[in-house]
Amino acid sequence: MLYPTHCTGLLVGVTKERLTEVSCLGWGNKDNPALQDNDYDNPFSSAAALFKTNLGHSCRCNVFWDGTAHGERAQWFGSGLTFYMPGSGGQPFRLQGSDAPEWDQLPDYWPLLPESMRQDTGHGGSHPFLTHEFVSALIEDREPVIDLYESLAMTVPGIVAHQSALKGGEQMKIPQFERP
DSSP, X not given: OOSOHHHHHHHHHHHOOOEEXXXXXXXXXXXXXXXXXXXXXXXXXXXXXXXXXTTSOEEEEEEETTSSSOSOOOEEEOSSOEEEOSSSSSOSOEEESTTOOSOOSOOXXXXXXXXXXXXXXXXXXXXXXXXXXXXXXXXXXXXXXXOHHHHHHHHHHHHHHHHHHHTTSOXXXXXXXXXX
């Protein structure tokens, strides 16, 4: 949970909600050398966290480094519509619900990038888009969409979730760092 942005970023980046409380459980094979002596004093290879948002919603994030399907996927369960990825990596995804549109593929966003950047470099092809946004923000003298405050909103909850796991799942408040 010390680097959960692939999980928390899906909620924070799409809804702009903030994660305010968390309870997390961690586990791992105690015989794994990576868990016995690491720079982070981290005994967990996997963790599951249940977060509460500032709007009172729940959000579950999993980081399963030793699981066969990992835990990095978006799953949005609502009363009228559900959007989920049955596997990891961003595609394919499914919509379910009585009013679900006939749509099971994300639009082609590659044309939004300069041709030389249209290369899938991992994480569902996100890296060129993140890089383009960051460079564009520098050139245009503006803040990038994922600025300091969005980055903190995606990262700090995982740090607190890890602390919760170290305390056996204790419910903990997440400090908020909002724009002044």
